[in-house]
Amino acid sequence: MPDTLTVTEASQVVVEIGGLPIRLRVDDAGFIDLLHKRYEGFVTTSREPQFEFQIEVTPPGLIEPDEDVRVHRNSENWFFDRGDFHAEWNPTSGQGKVRQTVNPYSIDCVLRIVHTLLLARTGGFLLHAASAMRNGRAFLFSGVSGAGKTTISRLAPPDVTLLTDEISYVVKESGEYFGFGTPFAGELARVGENLRAPIAEVFLLAQGPANKIEPLDTAEAAHALLRNTLFFAEDPGMVNSVFQSVCDFVRKVSVRRLTFVPNAEVWELIR
């Protein structure tokens, strides 16, 4: 369950996503305040973070969230670069640093990369997918931009808890897969609930004239999910790990195609 928002020091905030707390330090009270608001529900004080980033604030500049990010490794250190930020991270020491302007998008991208790299160690991955919890189980709705992730999230009835409308967090634990809520929001601009649930099913989204669910074979499922999986690193070992993780996932979890009319009736099929 999420902790109540608590500030322990004026210059730091600990953001816990997928059960992994990461400390962000920055000597800028305004930025700390912004981070608290951005990651509300995911800020914690209950666990000592294994990883920490020192953020160095740079003068205002151009922010290009859609620009390609470069992720590469040099010995033990990872380097993340985009026009609006530069980050370095040593997973062994747990220490990293980020140089960026005061904006939530740059650190958001850094966190997505870090979580992708950490998840790859344990068979998990980040997926372009909305996810929601119903009856204690998580359902993922995957698709490219425009496929209907935001629409299906918006149509969810009251008994459904939204975990994310944009980036789903898939964790493998003891051979089972769990979906975690994330603060990585899409068009809905609403952070997910900081909850977890076993993944019941993944739906590949398409909008059409009638609601229907169709089976997919494992090759189709793997192909589709790999296209929607976040691959940041140019590192061959990392790409291989994520590839194998997705292939393992489709062997274990049902993946079907959901064609839907954009109205609430579609949720009658999802239980």
Next chain:
Amino acid sequence: MTEKRYVARDTHVASRLMGGEMMIMSTRDSTLFTLNGVASVIWEAADGKTPLDEIVSEQICKEYDVAPEQAMMDAETLVEQLAGHGIMIVSDQQIAPRENSEVNPK
């Protein structure tokens, strides 16, 4: 006499047989490829030591209803395409095994 040709999977790939199709991802640029059943047989047999014509005669022609000449032509086309994408090595000499770039091959 036609020269022997040898084929080997490039080391910068991740691959997995899923539902009879070979899924291949280039670990250089994350490009995804899918091979059908026949092409998957060639991929799996591409060990750098077995000549392509032997792969075709021993594994394709015995398993699939296809004329040997046609099968060989199709195999030649396939390996050239895969080589063009940088995921297969084609040589007129045996190809020595190289260290695979995969960290967690399964």
